[in-house]
Amino acid sequence: MPKRASSASTTPTKTKRVKESHNQIRLDHFFASPSKQHLESKGTNTRSPLPEFIQGSSKLQKNTRPSSPEIIDVDAIDIATEPNESSAHTTINKQSSPKEDVSSIPSILAKVDKQQAQSEKPAIFAALDVDPVTYSPDLPLPHSAEAPYSLLTLALISLSQTRSRILIIDILTNVLRTIMANYPPSLLPAIYLLSNSLGPQFIPIELGLGSSILTRSIQQVSGMSAAALRKLYNSTGDPGDVAYTAKSNVRTLVAHKPLTIPLVYNSMIKISKCKGQGAAKEKQKIVEKLLLAANGEEVRYLTRTLCQNLRVGAVRTSILTALARAVVLTPPSTVSTAPTSFDEDADNPLHVPSSVLMEWKKDWKPTKGKVSDPRRETLYKIYKRAENLIKQVYVRHPSYDQIIPAILQQGLDSLAERVPLAVGVPLLPMLGSPTRSLDEIYAKLGELPFIAEYKYDGQRAQIHASRGSKTKHEMKIFSRHLEDMTAKYPDVTGLIEYMFQSAPDLTSFIIDAEIVAIDRATGALKSFQELSGRARKDVNIKEVKISVGIFAFDLMYLDGESLLGRSFRLRRTLLRDRFSPFKMQSNEDPFLARFNFVESCESTQGRAAIETFITNAVENRCEGLMIKLLDEPDLSGTVPEKQSRHKVLPATYEPDLRTLGWLKLKKDYMEGIVDSLDLIPVGAWYGNGRKVKWWSPVLLALWNPRTGRPVAVCKCMSGFTDTFYATMKETYSLGSELCSETQKWECDFGGFKPDVYFKPCVVWEIRGADITESPVSIAAQELVSDSRGLSLRFPRFIRVKDDKGIEQASNPAFLVDMWRNQQGKRNDAGNDEGDLVDVDEYMESSAGEEEDQESDF
Structure with missing residues (x-):
């Protein structure tokens, strides 16, 4: 011992x-x-x-x-x-x-x-x-x-x-x-x-x-x-x-x-x-x-x-999938599973009868991959039906507090009707798929009619309201991430009160909109950085110094009826018919928020008009355009090969999905908007999902001549091909002289904590969004502020710069020049879908994503 x-x-x-x-x-x-x-x-x-x-x-x-x-x-x-x-x-x-x-x-x-x-x-x-x-x-x-x-x-x-x-x-x-x-x-x-x-x-x-x-x-x-x-x-x-x-x-x-x-x-x-x-x-x-x-x-x-x-892989999608399968195989005791056999195609069941499951268990052999087994095919059809139902319910009503009791009471039968879209419970917002040019948009949509809208530099907001007794109306304002922002915007809740007063027949609604800082006197748009200066909690409307405008672009619920399954043309028409712009008049409360619709341009006006509209959007300090399909594609007469392309072109409102029905053309992704940077890969994280066998994202760094070592500036996970990922994983194999679990090479990482560290030895050309202040990066910190450095939003890999050594990479001074010269500054927290965007991944259909979840790592 x-x-x-x-x-x-x-x-x-x-x-x-x-x-x-x-x-x-x-x-x-x-x-x-x-x-x-x-x-x-x-x-x-x-x-x-x-x-x-x-x-x-x-x-x-x-x-x-x-x-x-x-x-x-x-x-x-x-x-x-x-x-x-x-x-x-x-x-x-x-x-x-x-x-x-x-x-x-x-x-x-x-x-x-x-x-x-x-x-x-x-x-x-x-x-x-x-x-x-x-x-x-x-x-x-x-x-x-x-x-x-x-x-x-x-x-x-x-x-x-x-x-x-x-x-x-x-x-x-x-x-x-x-x-x-x-x-x-x-x-x-x-x-x-x-x-x-x-x-x-x-x-x-x-x-x-x-x-x-x-x-x-x-x-x-x-x-x-x-x-x-x-x-x-x-x-x-x-x-x-x-x-x-x-x-x-x-x-x-x-x-x-x-x-x-x-x-x-x-x-x-x-x-x-x-x-x-x-x-x-x-x-x-x-x-x-x-x-x-x-x-x-x-x-x-x-x-x-x-x-x-917890450090386990139980993400939301996995939990919802498992919950659906659990109910299929072990329905609550309140659900009858008496039949000894069932016709899957005729009945479209959501549960497997216990007697059938017991019969299957006798000679069921677990296997990997696809096998020719009618029982397994039947089970997977029921799985898929149940999973789609639970996920559909969750994205419209993301609260287990209502979903779980409903399942325990009656199982999956009529679950969507028992847990519907409701005022006061935010639904997960529909998302746009990035594109890089107007040519790409026309290639995807063809002759299908669409609307181009300003993509404002503000905060996305989901506004819920329901008429109550006298002035006690139910009102909630939620962020893109479903955070309750009601207390932050008393000027918006005051506007909702005014809407109910001016429209007696209006009973309830859910509006998708953008909240933008505006000049109270002129109505001119201001940057997101100024909007972020507003207090977040317990805001007194009399003390509001930064006025806001509500720019509505979609209507998901009106007077007790869900509009998610309706076309965008109809939702847009109802929005403009039932609501009116509100601008400050001499006899009106100056502290109320302004209300208007997003600036838009229809494709029927011609491509030249759309090109001019893009220029106007950038000049008005917008982030770019949103392109939205007006009507469902007519699939009659199309061959099966072409039908699959149109499946991802819905004109309906699809919560929590990126489809080609909404396309995002940001100035960040358009060639020539932002200069490129030459950055050094210095680390990476283990990939997830389809990229689990590769390094993704990759941590990139500037070269700091003052210290003689790299300084980390941003993560990048966009622009890489599968072939490049495979080559990179081979080059930076764990335990090699270029990749280590511990920090072996001098580099200033700031708040970044990669899973593995790369030896600084190559230079990549990176293009992306604008430069922002960051609480994580310390790049150019000494040139900007005492507590924050600079980082690059939505970086995208362009190519390897074989002709450059790491000492010739972009330096902090160059980054600061880009930051100071760019048109308009944004808050470091951003106002979009996050700091990492893989634009190539957005092009995949939801079916492809579900397929990916079923792959064995």
């Missing part, structure tokens, strides 16, 4: 302070909040905003899902000498000093071990990583009414050990089936815990659990010092691993009731509601109780859940 650490005196050996190095500090997702994850000062004076036990050097973790790490021998780590004064729990830590009275410890530990063996015996569940058809969700009775947290932990462990999308969906399907069959009330909290959230996206529920609270909780439960925990973190790099290792050395004198899924979820809700004086202590108390009740791997994944960083 290895010798225990020497402790010849009651005073433990002092641990040397780990020397801080800001180049090696790992900014953890939880222990540093997003707003604090960036280095806020320059040079060696940079201080990490992490808690005490995390500061110092640490190993960077690669972006894989490893199995449980080796438990570290914490006997060799210093422990706290001070008593746990505030602890309300009796624990024994086996790291006791030899001079303490330990004569009774062995017998106590033996008793505790026996007690824990009896009280902590985990529930036994079947393996989840199997074909759902062969999986049995039934458990022996009796069992508890609430699903044990150990079941969810088993699922999380299984998810963390695979990157296969098929296997991820199978695991999720099986765990959801088990919960539905045995613990129906636990399904909703299980879905939220799996999705790493506490509620619908549009309801602001913040856990509010600071890093210091979790640090103190782990210290309190384990009895370990901050220095010991810091050592653990430097060795594992993950808060969950730290808590798991620390808790593994603790024995409790009092057995704790096993954790359940509802208990964990409800505890997190309680934490989110702790406010005011004493909130921190109350939160810590809740966390300590959870950690003490957790056993084994539960500690690891409970901690990651509290950090809101």
Whole structure:
């Protein structure tokens, strides 16, 4: 046996302070909040905003899902000498000093071990990583009414050990089936815990659990010092691993009731509601109780859940797919599955009868790839029908609070009617597919009639309103990401009140619009940067200094009727017929927002008119144009080969989809709008989805002649071909002299944290959007501000510059010149779909995306 650490005196050996190095500090997702994850000062004076036990050097973790790490021998780590004064729990830590009275410890530990063996015996569940058809969700009775947290932990462990999308969906399907069959009330909290959230996206529920609270909780439960925990973190790099290792050395004198899924979820809700004086202590108390009740791997994944960083591949699409399949195979007890056989083509069923499933299980052989099996083909047809239904319902009503109870009551039958589009619940917005030129637009649309609209430099807003009694109307304003912005725009809610007053027959509506900063006197458009200067919460309408205009472009709901399935021509006509522009008059409230329709130009006016319209849009400081198909294509008389092209040309409103029915022509993507940059690839992240076997996105850098090394400026994932991806992965193969998991080459990364690091050795030409200020990049920071650098929005790879060395790459001064000379400045946060845009990926149809999700990694 290895010798225990020497402790010849009651005073433990002092641990040397780990020397801080800001180049090696790992900014953890939880222990540093997003707003604090960036280095806020320059040079060696940079201080990490992490808690005490995390500061110092640490190993960077690669972006894989490893199995449980080796438990570290914490006997060799210093422990706290001070008593746990505030602890309300009796624990024994086996790291006791030899001079303490330990004569009774062995017998106590033996008793505790026996007690824990009896009280902590985990529930036994079947393996989840199997074909759902062969999986049995039934458990022996009796069992508890609430699903044990150990079941969810088993699922999380299984998810963390695979990157296969098929296997991820199978695991999720099986765990959801088990919960539905045995613990129906636990399904909703299980879905939220799996999705790493506490509620619908549009309801602001913040856990509010600071890093210091979790640090103190782990210290309190384990009895370990901050220095010991810091050592653990430097060795594992993950808060969950730290808590798991620390808790593994603790024995409790009092057995704790096993954790359940509802208990964990409800505890997190309680934490989110702790406010005011004493909130921190109350939160810590809740966390300590959870950690003490957790056993084994539960500690690891409970901690990651509290950090809101589960590190498993359970994304929203996977959860919805698994939920649909779970209901198909294990419908709620309220749904009748009596028939022993069924006609799939005639009945279009959404569930598989239990008797049929039992018959299939007898000789069902799990297989990879496509096989000629009528039963499997039938099952996949039912799967696809159920998945499409649940996804359709979710994008129109993205709230599990209504979807899950509806499923448990009646299954999938008539689910869309029972959970419809509703005022006050934002739907996921329809998205535009980028194009690079007007020629490309005409090539895609041909002679089909379309409307060209200004793409304003503002904030997309979804405005919900419903008439109430007298002046108590229901009004909500949601952002593109479904955040509730109602309190931010009292001038818009005031405008809605005016609309109801001036239109007595108007009862309810949902409008898609752009909120743009305007000059109150002239109505001239202002930049998004000025709009972002408005306060975000509790805005007093009398104190509003930045006026806004509402530019409406679509109508999804009117007077109790959904318009999503109607053509854009009809929706546009209703919008303009039922609503009127509102501009400031001498006798009207000057604090109300203005209302108008987007500037537009019809294709019937000719191509020359559209070209002039593009020029006018750029001159009016717009981002470009949106091209929208007016009517559904007439497919009669077309050959099947041509029909497939028109399937992605809908004139209907398609929530959460990018189709060719909406095309986006931004000045950022048009040749000649923005000069190109010569940048150096210095790192990358592991790809997802179709790109899982490649590096994507890639981190690019400028060359800083002042420091003599590159400085990271932006990520890029657009413009690459599959062939180039394959070549790049071969060139930068992990472990080669050009690619490493750790930082081996000098480079200033700022707030970027790539999964792997590239040796700076080549130069790429990059073209993209305009230059913006960034809280992540430190490129040109010394030339711009003390806290922010510059970055490139929507970068796109053009070509490799073989004729240039890295010292000839673009430098910070060149970037600053571009930033100062560009037409109009935007806020660093952007006002579009994000900082990374793969314009080539947008061209793929939704069918292609679904196919991609079924591919085995």
